[in-house]
Structures are given as structure tokens and as C-alpha cells.
Amino acid sequence: FLDYPLALKAFAAAQVEKKVADTVATLVWLDPGVMVLNSLAALDLDGEFSAAVRPVTLANTIAMPPQSEPDDYWKPIYEETGLDCKTLPLLETIADEVKIQPYYNCEVFSFNPGLGIAKEWARLLGRFLKDENYQKTACTTFLKRLFLHQAVLSAVISSRAKPDRIKALPLTSGYPFNQHEKLSVSKKAASLNDLSVVIFDYAWDSSPAWMKKIKIEEPLHQWLFATYLDYLQIAPAIYRVEGSCNSYLIAGQQGCVLIDPAGASDAPEFFEKILEKFPLKAILLTHAHQDHSDDIEKWKTDTGIKVVAQRQYKEYFQYQAEMADFFARRNAIWSGKPLAAEPPAPKVSRGEPTVFFADEHHFELGGLNFIMRHTAGETPDHTTIWIPELSAVFVGDNYYEYFINNSTFRGTMIRPVLGYIRALDTALSFDPAYFLMGHGSPLVSRKAIKTKAGALRDALRTIYNETIKGINAGKDVYTLMREIKLPENAALRQYFGKVEWTVRGIWQEYVGWFDENPATMYDLPFSSVFADLNKLAGEDKIIKKAEEYFNKKEYVKVLHLTDVILHFDPNHKSANEIRIKALKSLQAGSGNFIEGIWLKHGIRSAEDRIHENN
Template sequence: MFPLTRIAAVLLSLTLPLASHAALPDEQISASINPELAEHTKHFAQKVYKIADNVYSAVGWQLGNVAMIEAPEGLIIIDTGESVSESRKIMAEFRKITDKPVKAVVYTHFHPDHINGVKAFVTEEQVRSGEVQIIAHETLLANVVAQGALVGPILSVRSGYSFGAALPATDHEQMNAGIGPLAKAEASTFIAPTLTFKDKLDTRIAGLDLQFLHVPSEAPDEIIVYLADNRVLISAEVEQGPTLPNIHTLRGTKFRDPVVWVESLDKLRAYRAEHMVPLHGRPVSGEQNVEEVLRMTRDGIAYIHDQTVRWMNKGLTPDELVEKVKLPPHLAGYTPYLREYYGTVKHSVRQIYNGYLGWFQGDPVDLDPLPPQDKAQRLVALMGGREKVLLAAGDAYLEGDYQWAAELSGYAIRLDHDDPLARDIKARSFRKLGYASMNINWRNWYLMSAMELEGKLDGDEVQQMALSMRSAFLSADMLKTFPARVFLQNWITRVDPDKANDVELTLGFSFPDIGEEWALEVRRGVVQLHQGIPAGTTLKLTLDKTYLDTVMSGENGLLKGALLGDVKVDGSLLEIKSFLGCFDFSEAPIALTLR
């Protein structure tokens, strides 16, 4: 009997020279799930947990929990979930407990699964009238702006891959999101905070004393709430829930400093709380149990950080570090809090290296590498051509060496994105890797990329997915709260130097309803934002901020407003059109795998 590798070689050698659509032997790869990941789903069964005598946590309705504090004179809602429809169900559950009015909402940090469902609990009018306060860290709004406006296009696509947004129902069976049930894709709601603080805030709300503390960790604006009377600690995502914390998120984020995160966990330990209410996963009761979870979590993060730095200082690079740094059994086996359902040691190690040293690993060959397609062409030629590369990839696949099969077939795809056999091998390899993965982020990226390779996720579908995901980061409610400055700052990274290299123009913007003036100066491919309109500026648009909100949402445009009288124009309309032509606001489909 021939070994599998020999069978693959014979099949491929017979078909490759004859037809460009040759494929591996037929194989049905059925959807499956890592058994431990499937078991983890039970952790998120829907339930409202009562903690002490006046705190409730709704677990299992959506990715993030919603907590409710019943104060003497009303309710305090801690986080609002990502979905208004699911949060309304939660509020209905809370209403079975109490009919007291909502007096305050707390955003523990700026991520969509903690703020997007706010209008399920309160209205804009209640907040505007002062009936309800919204409390957050002083930087929350700026973080919402940066997330939605600055890197929204790429973040939306990458988030779609991280959360498996386009996967079919079969790939979602028995699944969870590592830190909660699968997220609900829904347009977001938002109401801006009315009370913010920097480091800490001790206050009284609805007749109850509360302590707030800024504890940067999973997010830079993370805050926790402590109820001293009954020793309840609402720990937000400092304690991320039933998983190894995501020291880095694959969808993309700024550096999450593990040292700062560990310090924040130690601040939580200092409370010696009797009860802990994370905003992902189940609450923990008993002082010793709370201490254990916090201590083990901080030790897991600290171990990954410390050992990464230790081996960095011996010269190891990221590809070497991920093989060297591994959690010891007493940490790796601490279920569920240090199991790799959401974060992994390997992608955390890479982030720590880049956070300290950046992308350059010390070999000057990386300073000016060959372009990826040129490199692939040379390597494929060196290996004997496409047929031999794909024969080797087919051998690797049949031997179960799926990573190597994917890497080899990737070289052929670099040379021809439409190579059917190369795409088939890589897609099958990703499906095998994805279905075996216990980590939800890795699983989703493998399976989404497989769909892209299989032609089940074309440019238009990716664009539609991105627009759907974008609504979670940038809704009409959020846009209304954005300062005019944010809209104009977004133009800076949109300048097209091919169109602007010979342009030197300044366009002023006057917003009489808010008493602000700004100007954008195009200076041969570079754009500078000015507060105020520089003397001598001949081009100016005058419009209300309320009209600008409709421009930001896409309902209207500046030129349309000029023609209809909503925007007053000073100066040459032709020059203004030339100015506007310097910017690229198109959003072409983004391919993450077929490159």
C-alpha cells in the first residue's frame, strides 16, 4: 500500500500538467468544534445572578454582561451590552426584580460590547434633563472617536474576521466568543457621558455610596466600581472573565501594557472584596476565591511578560520566543481563567516584543526586504516551479502538516491569486487548523480566511460585512457627539498626494451655532489642521454643526449643502472643488488573505 504522501504525489503529478483546475482528492471537511471550547459554552448559560443583597449580573444574553445595582432611590446600570434588542430582554429581567427608576449608567470602558446598548435602559431626554447621569473615564469619548473615525475601515474588516461575522450557522453551532456568547451584530446606540473623572471618584448616587477607580488594563480607560458597604467589586475587564486575558487582540489595538495590567489587578486585590462581578462570565463570591482568581490572573499575565522580556534580553526574536515562553502547568491548567479560549500565550508574546522593541528584530535583511510577490517568485523558481511546490504542499496536507501546507501554497497564491489548487490546499489547511483550535480568535480567522480562499467571501461581501461591523464602532448616535475637529482631523489621513502634490490651498470652516472656526491647509501633499481661520484665507464654508452631523453620517455632502443653501460659500467654488479633490474618501474592498 502506497503511503499517503506518495498517493498525493501521484494524483497531483497526473493532474497538474493537464488542467489548471486540478485538486486534491475529494474530502468533505465537516464543521466541528474543539471539545473543550464546546464545553466552555455552558459557562454562558443565561442567568441573572444575585450578588450580596443589591447587585445583579445578567450573564449569557450577549458578549458583555450587564450589571445592576439597586440603590435606595433608584438603579445604577453598569455597562449596557452591544445589542439594544438583547439589552431590552435584560432590562425586562431586571424589571422582575424591581420597578425603581434608572438613575445612572456607567460605561466601564469604550469597547462596543460595553456601551452600544445604552438606549435599552435610558433615553437621551432623561440624560439631557439630568434625570440620569452617565459616568465614564475622562478619555472614553476620545477613545470612541479614535476607534470609529481614525482606523474604522480596517478595524471593521479585521473585527469581522476576529468574530467570524460571515461564517455560516454550521460553524457557529455550540460556539461561544471565549468571554461570552457570540456577539450580536446590531447598529449601536450611544449617549455621551455627563460625569467623568481622571483617577478616582467617590460619590453618592441614588442614596448609595460608590467608589470608582481608573485601572488601565484591557482598555486604557477601564474603570471599576466598589461598594464598600457589602464589599462588592465590579471588576469590569481588568479581570477579563473565564479565559486567558487577551493581552493583545488580533483585530488590532494599541499596545496593552502587561505591567500596567498587573498593577491594576494588584489594586483590585487590595480591596479584599467578598464578591467580584466581572463584565464577562460569572460572578465570584468568597474573599479567598476572589483573591485566588485575581492572583492567578495577574500571575499568568506577569509570567508571560517576564519570561518574554527575559528571553528578549538573551536575543530571541518573536518566532523564537513563542516556542520558548509557555505557561507552567499550574497556570496553564487553571480552568477557566487561564485557558486559551480568547487570549493566547503566542500572540501575547509577539505583542510584548513589538511593544518594547518594535518591528525590527536585528537582522538588516529585514530593513529593505524583497517585495512579497518578488520573493515568492524567486522561492518558487528555486524550489523547482509551481508544480513541485504544490506537490510538496499536498504531501504536507495529507500528512496532517497543515501549517506547512498553508505556507507552501501561499507562495503560489502570491504569484497567482486565482490559482485554484493552491487556494484549495490553503483553504483546506485553514479549515483543519480552525476546527481543531480551542481559541475562538484563531478559529474564526482560520475559517474566515478559508471562506475567502474558497471564493465564498468576495470583495463586495467583505465590504458589506465591514459596513455592518462599522456600525458597531461608528453610529449616528456617536457621530452626533463628535466634535467638529474630529471630522476635520479625519481628512488629514485621507489626502491623496498624487492629487495634492502641486496644491497649496486653505479652506476655512465656520460653525456659528457652536462658535468654532477651523481650517484645513493643503500644502503639497501634506494637510495641517488649524484652530481658527488663518488671516488671508479666501476660501470658507459656513455651516451649522447640526448640518455637519448629517455630512458625517453620509446623509448630505458639503457641495450638496452649498447648492441647496445649507452651506454658505466664500471664495471660488471651483477652487473649493479643487481642494476637495485632494482627498480620497473611497473605501475599496480589503483582502486580508488573498494577497
């Protein structure tokens, strides 16, 4: 159930419910990302209630308006549980304050195990997970797959407990910390000390400055600081903070080494606490990306602290400077902001490396050997760092838990897939016990490293080989984009990159842009005859054909047809309207972050053109 990562909750709850059904009257579920700070009394059912829950924090695209007929996602769930939308109570989401039908948060809740709620939750969820048709037709977005377990639990509770037997869980016993800044004044906690149960979710792990977002009084503040610092130690002598990237601090008796400083700058107080006892001696850079290499000057507090990078590090910033106007435009689209009148001025003061190396650099500090090896992949200057005494390898951005993105839509030179493969070969050849990447939670067992990092390496090798094979067979790039898939045993989510984009990147890297069509040798693109095609076919016929394709869910063909009209008439109302519908349909079916950015940009651009025409 790779696409349903939270489904395991139902099956775990059912197992516990079975063991305690005859011995307790209240069973409390707390997600791993939850912290208990005060009494759990609000979750106690006191023999009076069947469950204690609160509404979801956000409606997203899942919750249904009051008394509305269930959609394809909810209808089978309601049918299985016998719910009637007309008789269900009205709820309101916590953060966006939207009126909804019962849809409960299941990160913190309690229930009477004697009612078989968890057993039915697991049974019903299992049925939907095995229903391939339901998955294809109803679970059409990442969020609908992610929260299917929550929708099913909501229906089970609503069907097994009368409204007056469902205890309203106060916000203090399920406080959504990630939404703290977005909560209305009446709901926002004045102090962390006032809360009983806090849902940190990913904030604890990937938002190191979380302690600055809310007032925390002593002695809780001191205890949390010490607890969090202890949490940041992921292995003997190795600490990790994830801000813009994973920053790692290797602490020894003779001093510390900082790997990729930028990520630690959001909450520098944690590493600074360690540096009070073990001063910083060196900064090592895995690569030049600013989310890793920024803030050298903040951490290089002494001229004796050396900063080490691969020698192509400098060329990356020369490339960025040459393409500044282009990147300003792309980054504005990326962030959903209007294009600035002038590109941002380059950073005036930027700390620079003091030591550059070509192939390998080695130094020793307090009995620890730091071996830096050039392994171009995500960037030309990319470096793998190996510390044999700690059995720890630092791979930067040459490994993600998701599929790679070998040509970002923000604009980069092609990232060689063979580079990623060779970099992973290098890292795996050390047989490390700790595999420390640039973003996300490290891999901390040899089995996990071989399984996950090895799976990415093997999948990339398969895709690379199949692409080269297809090129040699004379297949065009679009055929290969359609044909080449991830190996069936590769459990890799395509969240940033996609296989078809990687195939296209390999094609362009190896054989360039020419596709053997003589027409593409010249400076007139295919769009130069769109006006002629429009006259020959007629706008009405093109729109009609686009609508046919839309009804057949062939949304990309809708985009191509509307391109024909919009190329010479950008404000054409009907073409923009059907295009928006196609883009929104593609958006609804996408679980890819980058694809979503550009679909959203397309929607916003088409909507702006319609507004300009009104």
C-alpha cells in the same frame, strides 16, 4: 481534567448509583441547566426498560454515519464495549436531522442503577482520560474533548441494554431550548407550558431575553418572571443580567446605580421592574467598548441621572471613527459576512457621559460608596469600581475566565499586559467577597477570587517577565512564541487569547516591529521574491514539499509554501487544495474561538478562488 469539564458527571453518577442500586429501579440524571415544568413520567422505566434516552441535538463533528467503521475517536470506545457498527440501530439527531449511530444526549436521561451503567461509564471514561496517547491522537478538537463523556455513555448504554430495552425519550422531556428556533416545525414546541423537562444549558444564564423566544402562558409566565428576577440577584442589593456584557444594577433605598448598560438592553423588563420601586440615579461605565457602553440613552430617562466615565472614553470613539473603513472590513470577516459596499454610518444618537474623571471618582448614594479608579488594561479608559459596604469589585474586561487577548485580530492598539496585571492587583487589594467581571459568571467567594483571579494575574506576570527576559537575551519573537508557556499550575483555557499572541503583543509594545534584519527596513516584503522562488524551485516541487509537510502534520509550513505560489497565482488549484486541507487540519485541532474565525476565513477564501477558476 481541565479540557474535559463535563467528565465529572460520570463519576458523580457512579457514586449515586452505588448508593441506590438496591433500592430503586429508575435513576434520573438532570444537568444543572435543566428545568422541570411538568411530570417526569417519561423518564420512569417502569421495570420494563434499562434506560431512557434521546439522540444528541447536533451531530457536530462527533457522531458517525450509520454502519460506518469507527474512527480513531470511537474505535477504542467500541473495542472496550464490544460494539459492532454493522449491528447498531439507526438514530437521527434532533436539530440537524442527520442519520447517525447511537450517540445519546446525556443532559437528561434515566437508567436502571442495578445494571452498573454509571459504574462502567466512570471506569471507561477514566481509562481514556488517563490514556495520553488517546488524548493526543483522538481527542484532537475541543468538541471531542468536551463530549467524550457523552460518547462513552452512549457506548456503555448500547452495550448493556438491548435496543428494545432502551426507551425513546420524547422531546418534551429533554427539550433543547438553545436550538428552539432551529428545530423543524414538527418538533418545535408551541408553548413552554407543553414541555416537561427543558434543557436551558447556557440560555438561562447568558440569554436574558429567553422568555421572548417562546410562548409562555399564565400562571407559568408570571412565576418564571419572578423566579428569574430572583435568580438575577447575585448578592444583597446586586443584580446581574448578561446580554452583550454583564450589566449590574445596585439597588438601594434611595435609588439604583447601573454599571455598563448595554448588557441589560436585550431584556430590560427585569431591571425596569426594580427601577419602578427604586429609580435610577447614575450610570457608571467600566470602559468604552460598545458591548458595554451602548444604550446609555435608553436608560438615562431623566436629566438628573449622571453618567460617569474615565476621560479617555472619548478618545476611544475618535479612534473608532478614524479607523471606520478598516474595522468595517475586519468585522465583516469576523462575522463571516460579505464586505459592505460602504462602511456602516456612525450611530446618529449616542448617549454621552456627563461626568469625566482622570484618576479616581467617588460618590455616595444611600450609604453606599462608589469608588471608580482608572486601571487601563483592556482599554486605555478602563475603570475598576469598588463598593466597600458590599465588598464588591467590578472589573469590567480586565478579567476573563479565559486567557486574555492583548491584541485582537479584529484590530486594536496593543493592550498592555502590565495594565491587566496592575488592574488585577488593584481589584485583589480590596480583598473583595464579590468579584464581578464584564462577561461570564462572577466569582463569589474570597477563596475562588484569590485562586482564579490571582492565577490569571500570576500567569500574566510570569509571561510578561519571561518575554522581557527573552528580549533582553537577544531572542527573536518567534523563538519566544514557541518557548514561553503558561505555568503548569495555571488552569486557564486559551479560548479567546493565546500565550504566543500575548508574547508577540508584548514584543511589539516594548520594542516595535524592527527585528534587526536589515531587509525589513525597506518597503519590499519577502513576498516580492516569491515569483523568483517559484521559478527556481518549480511549482511541482513546492506542492510536493507541501504535501510532505502535510503528511508530517506540519500544517503551518504548508501555509508558507502555498503562499509562495498563491502570491502570484491566486487561483492555482493544487496550491489552494493542499492549503485548504492544512487549514482544516489546524481548525480541527484548535479550541480557540478567534483562531477558528480566521482559519474559517482562510478556508472560505481558498474555496472561493477554486470556484472562480472552474
